[in-house]
Amino acid sequence: MIVAAKKPFAEIKESVSGHRRILVVGCGTCVAVCLAGGEAEVAILASQLRIALRLSGQNVQVDEAMAERQCDREFLDDLGKKRDVAGYDITVSMACGAGVQLFGDVYDQMPVVPALNTLFIGIAEGPGIWTEKCQSCGNCVLGETAGICPITMCAKSLLNGPCGGTRQGKCEINPETDCAWARIYSRLSARGNLDYLNKVLPPRKGSGKVHPDMLIHEAYKHKGGFVKGKAGE
Amino acid sequence: MKEFCPKIEVMMCAYCAYSDADMAGSSQLQNSSTVRIVKYLCTGRIPVVHILRAFEAGADAVFVAGCEVDGCHFVEGNLRAAERVAWTKRLLAETGLDGDRLEMFYVASSDPHNFARAVDEMTDRLNRKNIEKSLA
Numbered sequence: 001m002i003v004a005a006k007k008p009f010a011e012i013k014e015s016v017s018g019h020r021r022i023l024v025v026g027c028g029t030c031v032a033v034c035l036a037g038g039e040a041e042v043a044i045l046a047s048q049l050r051i052a053l054r055l056s057g058q059n060v061q062v063d064e065a066m067a068e069r070q071c072d073r074e075f076l077d078d079l080g081k082k083r084d085v086a087g088y089d090i091t092v093s094m095a096c097g098a099g100v101q102l103f104g105d106v107y108d109q110m111p112v113v114p115a116l117n118t119l120f121i122g123i124a125e126g127p128g129i130w131t132e133k134c135q136s137c138g139n140c141v142l143g144e145t146a147g148i149c150p151i152t153m154c155a156k157s158l159l160n161g162p163c164g165g166t167r168q169g170k171c172e173i174n175p176e177t178d179c180a181w182a183r184i185y186s187r188l189s190a191r192g193n194l195d196y197l198n199k200v201l202p203p204r205k206g207s208g209k210v211h212p213d214m215l216i217h218e219a220y221k222h223k224g225g226f227v228k229g230k231a232g233e
Numbered sequence: 234m235k236e237f238c239p240k241i242e243v244m245m246c247a248y249c250a251y252s253d254a255d256m257a258g259s260s261q262l263q264n265s266s267t268v269r270i271v272k273y274l275c276t277g278r279i280p281v282v283h284i285l286r287a288f289e290a291g292a293d294a295v296f297v298a299g300c301e302v303d304g305c306h307f308v309e310g311n312l313r314a315a316e317r318v319a320w321t322k323r324l325l326a327e328t329g330l331d332g333d334r335l336e337m338f339y340v341a342s343s344d345p346h347n348f349a350r351a352v353d354e355m356t357d358r359l360n361r362k363n364i365e366k367s368l369a
Contacts, residue, residue, distance in 0.1 A: 009327035040282065044324065047285035052328035 001030040001123075002096045003130045004037065004116040012045070012092065013052050015113040019089040022049065022062045024115070025079070025103065027070040027095035034130055036116050037094030039066055045094065045115060063088070070099025076106040085110060138213070139204045144196055146187035151204075153180035159201040239293040239359040241267045241352065244283065245340075246276045248306040250298035252342035260345045265352050267359075275299075277310025284321050284335065294334040294355050298348065301341045311339060333358060 006012075016022050024046045032038025046064045053060045065083050068075045070093060079085065090111045093100040097118040104112045120132035135152050141159065142149060151157045155173035162181035165172025169182040188194050245251050251272055257264060269292075273279055276299035287295045297318050299311035315337045322332030336358075338351040 009324075040280065043282040044285060047282055047289060048324060048328050050289055051285065051325075051330060055329045 001033055001121070002098075002118060003034045003120050003122045003132070004031045004096050004118045005034075006036055006041070006045070006094075007115055007117055009045075009048060009052070012113070012115050013049065016049065016090055016092060017053070017056075017058070020058075020060055021088045022060060022090055022092060023083070023085065023088040024049070024062060024064050024092045025070070025094065026064075026066045027093075027099050028066055028068045029071075031094060031096055031099075031116060033124070035128065037096075042066065042094055045092070049092075067095075067099075070095035070103055073102065073106060076103060080107070137204060138209055141201055141204075144199060144201060145184050146191065146193070146196070148180055148184045148187065150180050150184065153178075153183070159204070161197070237360070239267050239356060240269065240291060241265075241355050241359070242287045242292040242295045243268050243270045243298055243352070244276065244279050244287075244295065245270060245272060245298040246300060246306070246310070247272050247274050249300035249304060249342040250276075250338075250340045250348065253340045253345060253348045254298075256342070256345040257348045262345055262349050264349055265356050267356050268352050275305070275307045275310035276314035277305070277307060277312075279314055279317065281317055281321050281324065284318075285324065288325070288330060288334070294336075294359050296336045296338055296351060296355050298338045298340045298351060301339045304339075304341065331362060333362065 024042050026032065026037050026039055026042035028038060032041075035041065042064045046062045049062045050060065053062070063083075065079060067079045070076060085091070085107050086109065088110065090113065091103065091107070092115045093103050093112050094115045095103065096116065097114070100112060100114045104110075121134040121136060122130045122132045125131050132152055134149060137151050141151075150159055154162075155171050155177070156163055158181065162179055163172075166179040166182055167175075169179055169186075171177040171179050185194075185197070188196055243254075245254065251270075254270065276297050279297060284295050284297075297314050299314050300306060302311065305311040318335060318337040322335050325335060326332045336351075336355060338347075340347045340351060
């Protein structure tokens with residue numbers, strides 16, 4: 001999932017200062033799971049804003065709303081049916097960077113400011129702890145590397161074995177971090193697959209990736225989506 | 234000048250803390266008139282936003298009263314509440330409200346003075362503080 005963290009409160013407060021009607025919108029997917037932008041976090045931020053702005057003498061209305069997914073147009077359209085979004089002066093989006101941008105596209109007359117910093121694609125290690133696992137490089141090599149991503153887990157993103165800085169299984173950049181290639185070696189060794197290391201991985205196709213990237217699913221490549229009469233062929 | 238009478242919201246568990254407050258009443262201990270009590274089944278179930286909303290509604294201070302350490306009816310609800318209170322103090326400080334306006338107390342049900350002491354401490358703390366920034 002996408003992992004994000006709340007921006008410093010002072011920065012959020014500054015970005016809405018001077019506005020009278022403020023809508024804080026959360027997102028019910030990734031950022032809700034990582035305790036950054038779900039319903040509870042929306043309630044906390046809205047309450048903090050009400051207290052802080054009233055203390056600084058501003059008479060404000062701060063309301064709360066949720067979208068199931070801010071990165072999906074239909075859920076933002078849904079929000080517009082339930083709320084008079086245009087009636088607010090500014091929106092604080094508690095979604096990842098993708099959600100904030102789509103919110104800005106759907107409600108293009110409405111200023112939108114982010115309340116989160118989007119950090120990485122990662123996993124939950126335990127309560128309140130997430131770690132990065134994928135850089136969405138577009139050219140997955142996990143099948144060759146025992147399911148450990150050398151692009152993400154190696155500080156130098158090396159594709160064919162460790163650098164000279166690996167020491168007793170730890171990384172020279174951060175001695176508290178495991179060397180990705182030491183882990184790959186020991187896991188392949190345990191599985192009896194050390195021969196995988198004989199294969200030289202070529203430079204990644206994605207290294208020259210042009211942004212913004214785009215994907216159209218194979219089934220939707222015909223303009224208009226589903227093609228009549230072709231089903232089952 | 235009108236005398237300041239702080240409003241203190243007490244969020245307490247239905248077991249040790251409430252029993253203690255109840256015993257304080259039946260023991261005819263003089264309690265400060267500053268407190269408003271909200272009873273929860275366990276302090277571990279008090280969400281952060283309830284505390285923040287108490288301040289929004291005009292509370293000058295909030296304290297959470299739970300069972301003693303190792304004495305929680307739900308094993309560790311009081312410890313979770315203490316962690317949540319510590320975090321909420323930081324959230325309050327970000328808004329400009331002094332984190333000292335919020336506190337966690339462990340109150341054993343065996344001594345009715347425990348609750349009375351907690352109320353007195355928060356009342357004294359407020360009286361020592363600059364109260365101009367209250368939202369009331």
